[in-house]
Amino acid sequence: GAVVSQHPSWVICKSGTSVKIECRSLDFQATTMFWYRQFPKQSLMLMATSNEGSKATYEQGVEKDKFLINHASLTLSTLTVTSAHPEDSSFYICSANEGGNEQYFGPGTRLTVT
Amino acid sequence: GQNIDQPTEMTATEGAIVQINCTYQTSGFNGLFWYQQHAGEAPTFLSYNVLDGLEEKGRFSSFLSRSKGYSYLLLKELQMKDSASYLCAVPYDYKLSFGAGTTVTVRA
Numbered sequence: 001g002a003v004v005s006q007h008p009s010w011v012i013c014k015s016g017t018s019v020k021i022e023c024r025s026l027d028f029q030a031t032t033m034f035w036y037r038q039f040p041k042q043s044l045m046l047m048a049t050s051n052e053g054s055k056a057t058y059e060q061g062v063e064k065d066k067f068l069i070n071h072a073s074l075t076l077s078t079l080t081v082t083s084a085h086p087e088d089s090s091f092y093i094c095s096a097n098e099g100g101n102e103q104y105f106g107p108g109t110r111l112t113v114t
Numbered sequence: 115g116q117n118i119d120q121p122t123e124m125t126a127t128e129g130a131i132v133q134i135n136c137t138y139q140t141s142g143f144n145g146l147f148w149y150q151q152h153a154g155e156a157p158t159f160l161s162y163n164v165l166d167g168l169e170e171k172g173r174f175s176s177f178l179s180r181s182k183g184y185s186y187l188l189l190k191e192l193q194m195k196d197s198a199s200y201l202c203a204v205p206y207d208y209k210l211s212f213g214a215g216t217t218v219t220v221r222a
Binding site: 032034041042043044046049091093095097101102103104105106107108110 | 147154212213
């Protein structure tokens with residue numbers, strides 16, 4: 001149980017375009033979903049926290065107009081990277097919890113912006 | 115805020131034991147997690163300690179001392195597949211704060 005999926009697994013896009021990443025909790029209803037970014041050889045950095053039906057809470061330094069988060073249901077959250085630039089190339093990971101402290105992680109999405 | 119410190123890298127031989135230390139400073143302690151992360155993959159859960167003491171789970175054990183703000187992850191009978199990054203994390207405000215991770219390299 002407690003499986004989280006992400007789609008796509010990897011994506012290559014051109015600079016200036018937008019990319020949408022989906023995060024789904026497959027066998028449970030997620031109270032909260034989290035979006036992380038991880039650069040090579042660095043730890044996970046939390047970007048934002050989202051709850052179903054409400055606006056996401058962004059961490060300091062994360063541009064909310066650039067990284068759009070929609071949490072339309074208890075099993076789906078999406079992250080849209082708008083006007084992507086090469087420096088946005090990273091590993092994006094989502095996670096979800098059922099109300100406790102433990103988070104269940106998705107497999108991650110590798111974004112490359114050319 | 116949370117301040118989590120763990121060593122950057124460790125190297126050990128196949129079959130050996132390695133201990134990864136993690137020290138933390140946090141307001142309102144709600145337990146401590148250890149995750150394993152292979153390169154290019156998402157973290158996978160290893161352990162969650164809330165009470166002091168050692169918890170053993172097969173080849174992996176995790177220890178916590180709340181009074182010292184200290185935890186360690188013990189990996190026994192190391193295998194090549196254990197080469198990965200090990201992340202210490204503490205919950206706060208329903209979020210997780212991660213340490214920088216310790217990269218463990220297992221050599222034959």
